[in-house]
Amino acid sequence: MKTIHLILWGAVAVGLILFLWLNIFQDASHLIEDGTSQNTATTFTPTFSLTDHQGNVVTEKTYRGKWLLVFFGFTNCPDICPTTLADLASVMEQLGADAKAIKPLFISVDPDRDQMETMAQYVSAFHPAIVGLTGTGSQITETAESFKAYFEKQPQESAPDGYIMGHTSAVYLISPDGAFIRTYSYGMSPEEIVADLEQKL
Amino acid sequence: MSKALPSLLLAFFFLASAFPALAESTRVGNLVIETPWARASIGMSRPAAAYVTIRNEGQTADILTGIETTVSAMPEVHRMEIKDGVSTMGPVGPLEIPANGSVTLAPGGLHVMLMKLQQPLTKGGQFSMTLIFKNAGRVDVSVPIYSVGASGPEQ
């Protein structure tokens, strides 16, 4: 009888340790997935070759010397994309003279619909500093891969043209020498982003 | 007290007209439709979004079954969701308004997706939108149009 009790208590202890370990482990992995952690261990230098909304061919080197705020989206998106672009416009306004050091880039993940003229019309509605970038399907795929960003064409019967684009919702911060610094997750206020940027400028 | 009443009423009238947003609620049965608004569209070729709060003061749930408006040939309630950092959206179908509860359509969550725009939505303008409820029936609301980057009805 005593041994059975001992075994049972042993099992409880092992279960408890396993439970705690799993929870801590899951919390940690969640943080990494979230991408909001500022101390992202792995840094990388995204590369791209795209066309801006004025028809210029641009690469990551075009913007060296500027901090980049990079957002992936598509112009047929009526909710999160206008919200984020309006937030970026607000960031630029709040930064005042410091805004000169920043370049916000809006990269389309829907190149079939988002041609140069569409991008020009769209970004100019938010802020003159925002640059819209588009390209061929493979250019966009390569760009997203190099940013470790995700996008996917999702069939949806009722959507315009029968599909919508799922896409990474966070804004990437890239340093003047082209290195990934961090992401700002959706829902962070322009004030919070400005406060973080002002520490770095 | 009786002397103060007319001036109080007058003051209230002026206050109400000074804050049109406060006055912008429409009642139908047990439902109160509050502060509808929309963002200006960029042209007509892409969908726009409208937002509203629906409050149910009744003891039974109601269901928003449909939306009609002349500005869109295909208005639908959608939900934007972020899962593992990736945003997607899609139609929610019939939307339940719980008894003694409310549902708010706002940026980052639910929106009325105005597809197949029939006219551009111009900042400063407004349009009429009909909400169709299972129990409360149809109700028309006037939707003011704010800037393309507006994040709420106050702008």
Ligand SMILES: [Cu+2]
């Ligand atoms: Cu939608």
